[in-house]
Amino acid sequence: xxxxxxxxxxxxxxxxxxxxxxxxxxxxxxxxxxxxxxxxxxxxxxxxxxxxxxxxxxxxxxxxxxxxxxxxxxxxxxxxxxxxxxxxxxxxxxxxxxxxxxxxxxxxxxxxxxxxxxxxxxxxxxxxxxxxxxxxxxxxxxxxxxxxxxxxxxxxxxxxxxxxxxxxxxxxxxxxxxxxxxxxxxxxxxxxxxxxxxxxxxxxxxxxxxxxxxxxxxxxxxxxxxxxxxxxxxxxxxxxxxxxxxxxxxxxxxxxxxxxxxxxxxxxxxxxxxxxxxxxxxxxxxxxxxxxxxxxxxxxxxxxxxxxxxxxxxxxxxxxxxxxxxxxxxxxxxxxxxxxxxxxxxxxxxxxxxxxxxxxxxxxxxxxxxxxxxxxxxxxxxxxxx
Numbered sequence: 145x146x147x148x149x150x151x152x153x154x155x156x157x158x159x160x161x162x163x164x165x166x167x168x169x170x171x172x173x174x175x176x177x178x179x180x181x182x183x184x185x186x187x188x189x190x191x192x193x194x195x196x197x198x199x200x201x202x203x204x205x206x207x208x209x210x211x212x213x214x215x216x217x218x219x220x221x222x223x224x225x226x227x228x229x230x231x232x233x234x235x236x237x238x239x240x241x242x243x244x245x246x247x248x249x250x251x252x253x254x255x256x257x258x259x260x261x262x263x264x265x266x267x268x269x270x271x272x273x274x275x276x277x278x279x280x281x282x283x284x285x286x287x288x289x290x291x292x293x294x295x296x297x298x299x300x301x302x303x304x305x306x307x308x309x310x311x312x313x314x315x316x317x318x319x320x321x322x323x324x325x326x327x328x329x330x331x332x333x334x335x336x337x338x339x340x341x342x343x344x345x346x347x348x349x350x351x352x353x354x355x356x357x358x359x360x361x362x363x364x365x366x367x368x369x370x371x372x373x374x375x376x377x378x379x380x381x382x383x384x385x386x387x388x389x390x391x392x393x394x395x396x397x398x399x400x401x402x403x404x405x406x407x408x409x410x411x412x413x414x415x416x417x418x419x420x421x422x423x424x425x426x427x428x429x430x431x432x433x434x435x436x437x438x439x440x441x442x443x444x445x446x447x448x449x450x451x452x453x454x455x456x457x458x459x460x461x462x463x464x465x466x467x468x469x470x471x472x473x474x475x476x477x478x479x480x481x482x483x484x485x486x487x488x489x490x491x492x493x494x495x496x497x498x499x500x501x502x503x504x505x506x507x508x509x510x511x512x513x514x515x516x517x518x519x520x521x522x523x524x525x526x527x528x529x530x
Contacts, residue, residue, distance in 0.1 A: 145275060147271050147275060147277070147512045147515045147516060148459055148508065148509060148512040150271050150274070150275060150512075151271060151507075151509070151511040151512045151515070152508045154267055154270075154271070154508070154511075155504070155507060155508050157267075158263055158264070158267050158507055158508075158511070159245065159250070159504070159507075161188055161192070161263045161266070161267075162243075162250065162255065162259060162260050162263050162502075163243050163245070163252075164184065164188060165181075165184070165188065165229070165254075165259040165262065166238075166243040166252040166253065166254055166259055167238060167242075167243055167252075168180065168181040168184045168185070169181070169231075169233065169235050169237065169238050169253070170182075170208070170229050170230050170288065171230070171231060171232070171233055171234050171235050172208065172230040172232065172288070172289060172290075172291040172292050173234075173292075174234075174235045175204075175206060175207075175208070177235050178204075178207075178208035178209070178229075178230060178288045179208075179209065181229055181288075182201075182208065182209055182211060182229060182286070182288060185211070185229055185262075185286060189213065189266055189284070192266055192267070192270050193215060193266065193269055193270055194215075196213035196214055196215055196284075197214050197215060197216050198213070198214045199211065199212065199213040199214070200212050202296075202297075202300060204288060204289060204296040204297070205296065207288060207289040207292065207295065207296040207297075208229070208230050208287065208288015208289050208296075209288055210285065210286065210287045210288065210289075210296065210300050211285070211286045212283065212284070212285045212286075212300065213283075213284050213286075214281060214282065214284070215269060215273075215281065215282045215284075216281050217278075217279045217280040217281035217522075218278050218279060219279060219280050220280065220522075221280035221281070221308075221309045221521065221522065222280055222281045222282070222283050222309065223279075223280050223281070223282055223283070223308060223309050223310050223311075223312065223518055223521060224283045224284075224285060224304050224305050224308040224310070224311040224312070224477075225265045225268075225269070225282060225283070225284045225285070225312050225314065226285055226301065226304075226305075226311055226312065226313045226314065226473055226474065226477075227258065227261065227262040227265055227284070227286050227287075227313075228258060228286065228287050228288065228289075228290030228291070228294075228473065229259070229262065229286050229287070229288055230287075230288040230289060230290060230291050230292075231253060231254035231257065231259075231291065232257075232496050233253035233254055237253045238253060241253055241498065243255065245504070247504075248503055248504045248505050249492075249501050249502070249503060249504065250501060250502050251494075251499075251500060251501040251502075252500070253500065254500075255490070255492075255500060255501065255502050256316050256490050256492045256493065256494060256495055256500045256501060256502050257315070257316050257495040257496065257500065258315050258316055258490070260316075260489060260490035260492075260502045260507065261314030261315060261316060261488065261489020261490050262286070262314055262489075263507075264314060264488070264489060264507060264510050264511045264514060265284065265312075265314045265488075265489075265514065266284075267511050268511050268512075268515040268518065269282050269284075269515075269518075271511065271512070272515050272518060272519060277515065277519040278519055278522050279518050279519045279521070279522060280309055280518070280521055280522055282518070283304055283308070285297075285300065285301060285304050287300075287301070287473070290472070293330075293332075293435040293436065294436075294473055294476070297473075298476055301473050301476050301477065302476055302477070302480060305476075305477045305480070305482050305484075306482075308482065308483075309483070309521045310444075310448055310483045310484070310517075310521060311474065311477045311482060311483065311484040311485075312484075312485055312488050312514065312517065312518075313472055313473060313474040313477075313484065313485065313486040314488050314489040315472045315474070315486055315487055315488075316489045316490045316491075316492065316495060317487045317488070317489060317490065317491050317510075318466045318487055319466075319493070320464065320491075321461075321463070321464075321491040321506060321510070322464045322465055322466040322487065323452060323463060323464070323466070323485060323486065323487040323488065324439075324465070324466060324467075324468050324474075324486040324487035325441050325445060325449050325465040325466070325485070326404070326438075326439055326441055326466075326467035326468070327436075327438065327439035327467070327468055327469075327470060327471050327472060327474065327475055327478075327486065328374060328402040328403060328404050328438055328439075328467075328468070328469045328470070329403045329404075329406070329408075329409060329434060329435075329436055329437045329438035329439075329471065329475060330400070330401070330402060330434070330435040330436045330471045331399075331400070331401035331402075331403070331409070331412060331432070331433065331434045331435065332398075332399075332400060332401075332433070332434075332435050333398075333399045333401065333416060333430060333431070333433070334396060334397070334398055334399070334430070334431045334432050335358075335361060335365070335396070335397045335399065335416075335419065335428065335429070335430050336394070336395070336396050336429045336430075336431070337354040337357050337358045337361060337384070337394070337395045337396075337426060337427070337428050338354060338393065338394055338426065338427045338429075339351070339352040339353050339354035339355075339356075339357060339391065339393050339394070339395075339423075339426045340352040340391065340393065340425050340426075341386070341390055341391055341392070341393035342390070342391045343389065343390065343391075344388075344389045344390060344391055345389055348391070350391075351391025352391065352425040352426050353391045353392045354385070354392040354393055354394050354395040354426060355384050355385050355392040355395045356392075356423075357395070357421035357422070357423060357426040357428070358382065358384065358395040358397060360421060361397070361419050361421065361428060362379050362397060364415070364419065365377060365379060365397075365399060365415065365416075365419070366379060368411075368412060368415040370408070373404065373405055373408060374402075374403060374404020374405060374408070375401070375402065375403045375404065375405075375408045375412070376401070376402045376469075377399065377400075377401050377412075378399065378400045378401075379397050379398070379399050380398055380399065380400055381396075381397065381398035382395070382396070382397045382398075383395070383396055384396060402469050403438055404438055404440075404467070405438060405440070406437060406438055406440065406479070409434055409437065409438075416430045417430070435471065436471040436472075436475040436476065437475055437476070437478075437479035438475065438478075438479070439471070439472070439475040439477075439478040439479070439484070439486065440478060442478060442481055442483065444481075444482065444483030444484075445478065445483050445484055447483065448483050448484070448485040448517075449465055449485060451517060451520055451521075452485060452513065452517050454520075455513055455516035455517050455520055456513055458516070459509055459512055459513060459516070460509075461509065461513070463513075472486055474486040485517075488510065488513070488514055488517075490502040490503075490506070490507070490510070491503050491506035491510065492506075
């Protein structure tokens with residue numbers, strides 16, 4: 145049976161699994177619910193695929209745990225399927241916004257980012273196994289801290305991708321189902337300015353306003369953006385001072401930086417390191433750093449996308465690619481010059497918003513695309529659909 149026919153027949157069961165995962169709330173900051181959610185996820189995966197040959201659960205401490213499971217293949221090599229099970233939605237959201245399946249549209253907290261993609265990954269592996277299609281061993285890594293920047297799971301993601309034929313990331317697709325072949329790197333910086341407090345009317349010369357100095361600093365930070373090189377800088381939060389008639393003793397700014405080129409990280413670092421206030425009584429300190437490096441196309445990643453387009457064509461799809469400003473765990477893999485393809489998850493929209501949804505008709509064909517891509521790693525994409 146062709147894999148696309150098989151995935152169409154499997155759609156009702158896949159929708160059941162999507163509902164199960166959406167109804168397991170897994171807010172990135174709720175360790176208790178993350179643990180319950182991972183238990184449910186492990187039960188779902190082993191129920192669909194059987195017990196893995198090897199598995200390990202790594203305690204994330206204050207973050208969600210990371211589960212790594214490997215299923216043997218029928219051919220040499222390993223492919224890594226990368227998924228996160230945490231969401232941005234606080235515990236309790238489900239009570240006011242339950243999972244709803246309405247015709248071709250399914251909605252609910254986390255359904256698009258990225259629980260549908262997770263289910264598609266699992267069912268792609270099941271299809272390979274049930275249909276007896278040749279495939280490399282499949283290593284699946286599920287982390288519970290992606291929405292926080294993967295502070296715990298990053299080294300395990302990097303280790304799991306070492307030597308893999310490919311890393312496939314099941315973040316949701318871009319508009320129209322486009323795959324994500326480039327992502328920006330993300331820097332998260334906090335700038336603190338410390339001045340000298342004084343009465344603004346009685347003793348103005350004694351004061352050194354942290355807020356006035358922060359205005360100087362922000363101007364320099366904002367000027368460091370270079371959109372022509374893909375670098376954008378946003379000062380998103382500013383606070384400070386204690387009163388209208390007081391020279392502010394302290395001010396703080398929170399900055400988001402996005403870069404498209406690895407070299408821009410060093411340039412931006414130098415900008416922050418050189419920040420000074422004109423008034424020598426004022427000090428400037430910087431904390432934070434780079435959350436994720438850029439995901440720039442590499443030769444290996446280009447070959448993966450080309451293979452995916454061939455598989456898609458055999459499924460009747462015209463697959464396109466896009467560069468996006470958001471980051472994912474695929475950034476870590478790309479920075480190590482390893483082949484990675486992102487955006488293989490759901491087709492829909494509304495990530496991190498109340499209109500988050502997936503389009504059901506795309507679920508079977510996206511699952512077939514993954515299965516065809518994986519088997520194509522050992523047979524060639526032109527013959528990878530059984």
